[in-house]
Amino acid sequence: MSSSFSRRALLKGAALGGLATTGALSGCSSGPPPGTATWSMWSSSPEENRVWADFGRYVERRMHIRSASTLTPSDGYPTKLDLQLVSGTAGMVTALNGWLIPTYASRGAHRPLDDLIAADPDFDLDDFYPAIRSISSFAGHTYAIGFDVAPTVLYYNRTLLERNGVDPPSPTEPMSWDTFRELAIELSKPEDQYGFTCAPTIDDLVSWIYCAGGDVLDGDRDTSPLDAPEALQAIHYVVDLYVKDRVTPPIDNLVAQNASGASLANFLQGNVAFMQNGPWQVLNVRKAPFTWDIVPFPAGPAGSTPRVSGSSFAIPSGVKDDDLDLAWRLLKTLTSTGALNIYARAGRNNPARLSAASAFEPPPANLGIVQRILKGDVAGGHPFNVTTNWNRVRLLLGQDLPRAFLGQVSVRDAIDGVMPRLNALMRQHRDAVRQAT
Amino acid sequence: MAVETPAAATAAPRRTPRGPLRGPRFWRRGSETLAAWLFLLPSLAGFLVFTAGPVVAAGVISLLDWNLFSPPHFIGLDNFARLGPDPTFWSALGNTAYFTFVSVPLTLLVSLGLAVLLNQGLRRMAVFRSLLLLPYATITVAVAFVWVWLYIPHDGLINAVLGGFGIDGPAWLISDDWAMPALILMSVWKSFGFGMVIFLAGLQAIPQQLYEAARVDGASPWRTFRAVTLPLLSPSVFFTVVTSIIGSFQVFDQALVMTDGGPGSSTTTLVMYIYRTGFQNYEQGYAAAQSMVLFAFIVVITAAQFLLQRRLVHYDI
Numbered sequence A: 001m002s003s004s005f006s007r008r009a010l011l012k013g014a015a016l017g018g019l020a021t022t023g024a025l026s027g028c029s030s031g032p033p034p035g036t037a038t039w040s041m042w043s044s045s046p047e048e049n050r051v052w053a054d055f056g057r058y059v060e061r062r063m064h065i066r067s068a069s070t071l072t073p074s075d076g077y078p079t080k081l082d083l084q085l086v087s088g089t090a091g092m093v094t095a096l097n098g099w100l101i102p103t104y105a106s107r108g109a110h111r112p113l114d115d116l117i118a119a120d121p122d123f124d125l126d127d128f129y130p131a132i133r134s135i136s137s138f139a140g141h142t143y144a145i146g147f148d149v150a151p152t153v154l155y156y157n158r159t160l161l162e163r164n165g166v167d168p169p170s171p172t173e174p175m176s177w178d179t180f181r182e183l184a185i186e187l188s189k190p191e192d193q194y195g196f197t198c199a200p201t202i203d204d205l206v207s208w209i210y211c212a213g214g215d216v217l218d219g220d221r222d223t224s225p226l227d228a229p230e231a232l233q234a235i236h237y238v239v240d241l242y243v244k245d246r247v248t249p250p251i252d253n254l255v256a257q258n259a260s261g262a263s264l265a266n267f268l269q270g271n272v273a274f275m276q277n278g279p280w281q282v283l284n285v286r287k288a289p290f291t292w293d294i295v296p297f298p299a300g301p302a303g304s305t306p307r308v309s310g311s312s313f314a315i316p317s318g319v320k321d322d323d324l325d326l327a328w329r330l331l332k333t334l335t336s337t338g339a340l341n342i343y344a345r346a347g348r349n350n351p352a353r354l355s356a357a358s359a360f361e362p363p364p365a366n367l368g369i370v371q372r373i374l375k376g377d378v379a380g381g382h383p384f385n386v387t388t389n390w391n392r393v394r395l396l397l398g399q400d401l402p403r404a405f406l407g408q409v410s411v412r413d414a415i416d417g418v419m420p421r422l423n424a425l426m427r428q429h430r431d432a433v434r435q436a437t
Numbered sequence B: 001m002a003v004e005t006p007a008a009a010t011a012a013p014r015r016t017p018r019g020p021l022r023g024p025r026f027w028r029r030g031s032e033t034l035a036a037w038l039f040l041l042p043s044l045a046g047f048l049v050f051t052a053g054p055v056v057a058a059g060v061i062s063l064l065d066w067n068l069f070s071p072p073h074f075i076g077l078d079n080f081a082r083l084g085p086d087p088t089f090w091s092a093l094g095n096t097a098y099f100t101f102v103s104v105p106l107t108l109l110v111s112l113g114l115a116v117l118l119n120q121g122l123r124r125m126a127v128f129r130s131l132l133l134l135p136y137a138t139i140t141v142a143v144a145f146v147w148v149w150l151y152i153p154h155d156g157l158i159n160a161v162l163g164g165f166g167i168d169g170p171a172w173l174i175s176d177d178w179a180m181p182a183l184i185l186m187s188v189w190k191s192f193g194f195g196m197v198i199f200l201a202g203l204q205a206i207p208q209q210l211y212e213a214a215r216v217d218g219a220s221p222w223r224t225f226r227a228v229t230l231p232l233l234s235p236s237v238f239f240t241v242v243t244s245i246i247g248s249f250q251v252f253d254q255a256l257v258m259t260d261g262g263p264g265s266s267t268t269t270l271v272m273y274i275y276r277t278g279f280q281n282y283e284q285g286y287a288a289a290q291s292m293v294l295f296a297f298i299v300v301i302t303a304a305q306f307l308l309q310r311r312l313v314h315y316d317i
Helices: A002-027 A046-063 A074-087 A098-106 A114-118 A130-135 A158-163 A177-186 A202-211 A229-243 A256-268 A279-285 A321-334 A337-345 A354-359 A365-375 A390-400 A411-436 B023-061 B078-083 B087-118 B125-137 B140-150 B157-164 B179-204 B208-216 B221-249 B253-258 B270-279 B284-312
Strands: A037-042 A067-072 A093-097 A145-151 A153-157 A194-197 A272-277 A292-295 A307-314
Touching: A037 A046, A037 A074, A037 A321, A046 A067, A046 A321, A046 A337, A067 A074, A074 A093, A093 A098, A093 A321, A098 A130, A098 A307, A098 A390, A098 A411, A130 A145, A130 A307, A145 A279, A145 A321, A145 A337, A145 A365, A153 A158, A153 A279, A153 A365, A158 A272, A158 A292, A177 A194, A177 A229, A177 A272, A194 A256, A202 A229, A202 A256, A202 A307, A202 A390, A229 A411, A256 A272, A256 A279, A279 A292, A279 A365, A292 A365, A307 A321, A337 A354, A390 A411, B023 B284, B078 B284, B087 B125, B087 B179, B087 B221, B087 B270, B125 B179, B140 B157, B140 B179, B140 B253, B179 B221, B179 B253, B208 B221, B221 B284, B253 B270, B270 B284
Parallel strands: A037 A067, A037 A093, A194 A272
Antiparallel strands: A093 A307, A145 A307, A153 A272, A153 A292
């Protein structure tokens, strides 16, 4: 009896102890202490983690306060950020990919920065490339400050070109679409050699559409100009590279998130002559076992005006009072020339500030064209214009357009199929813009 | 076939009626009850916070127009009214039903076949059982990535094997017609281990004397399987069917990783559509309404199965 009693007492004690511990743990605060500079960023590799750790140290050195960053893999970053914003646990500064800025701004998740910029004579917005200023704005207001910006460029495998007796393309003069197509066909061989690779998604297709003088959205209309002759010409051109000319590696998978990675993987295998991508992949391509470089994007009927994209830091709407002052100082520090020098020297991407441009250095030898394109000295670029519901536009086009790339439907049929739903999304976008202005 | 077992014959000792508890016995019973509640509390708290709470919250959110960031507005049943004319919702529901009503029977057949095979007293059965259980024990996302490679049309392993037999394999994940069968095939491979273990336990609990009696009566192996094995295995089959259908209606991971719902919307499942509606389109109320409909579907189908089990499931030996 006594042993039974003591066992029961022991179990009861354990249960009570467990409850007490749970209560004690739940009572503990897990957040950083007040006055800490908190910020959120995506990061998918140890190399990226190191860059952001350097940013954190830079913040602590410059601001003399503790820096606490929340790093999340890029795929899950928007979802995590949503939940943090809703639950009030987001950092006082959050990184945003440029294409998400209208989405967050139109929903009131982030605050406009115009008042903070106007009240701060030390902050020089003119030091940022015009393209990133455009990308970071919504409805005439600045919602974010950029940390990187770059046009899409054309990577080429110099080793493969030399092996096939083809001269490297001009480092500054964009090829015409016709020349590019001829080269891509010439450099494609039945034994697993391909002329070109890109992702069969709207994010890559849009560069060709801009170069043809088209667009996905029209600022003044409630309908999408994706079925306009210019856009159709561009889509036809790229789909023909896949279906008719067969100069691209076969499509294995339609998951949009993997498409860009698949394109890079194809190029790194060494049997693809040209790849469409941004300078943010320079760091990865440096591992390639062949010589390579970058050149301006091929020029279509409207010239070489590919997508220019970038990323920025913004302040959530929930940040107020003293925290707002700290958030603004943190945002300025994270986008300062010193911080962007760290970012660019690590080779992550072209910095958003003109004063940090020199830190983004070769290889490859022709890396300087990135800044020359942004300044308008060479070729050109087109800011990546997106809607307030770009996620849905992307999903719609990502599900229906690949059928054309696979040759399962014609371009005309694919576009006609998506237009009613695309126009519905455009009307929804226009409503969101009207409500915001 | 109801046989009285020794366990049934030796029932629990009869309790004598007791009056109200008084004195030390009352306190002992009281403290036992308190201890029981304390032990139940972590599980109960988990259920209330992580299961019941979200279900109630989803019910409330389904009546709101809420984009996560702006204050929500009460809109009554408008979100439910939107479901009727939404073709994507019905397409996703159809895809989910297709997945469920093909994958569940297939999984059951494979599980049962392997369980019967393993129950034949094979040598090293534990090793086989562990190996066959491995797919179930692995993470779906990791397995899905491997299957993406297997399904590559031009040089994937599956089409290479088919090519060895002179068969020109389909385009699998990039084909409208084959993407869903590809997901089903992978899901059957991934989940048959669970049913197999349940069936194996059920088979091993069937008394051998019943098989001996059937043999004495001259029953064929097929007749023995139908008249002895299947009826006595029916509780295991019922449990596996219920859990498999509930799980299949919530299919998400493999479709997200392997096809992202495409080509077109041929593999967009209901849970994937709910996720997109809530977290990509920022329509929390509409997503919650879809969740409530899915919940209702699962409750109705499960209830129907519980009604059917009265006629089809045999708990007596």
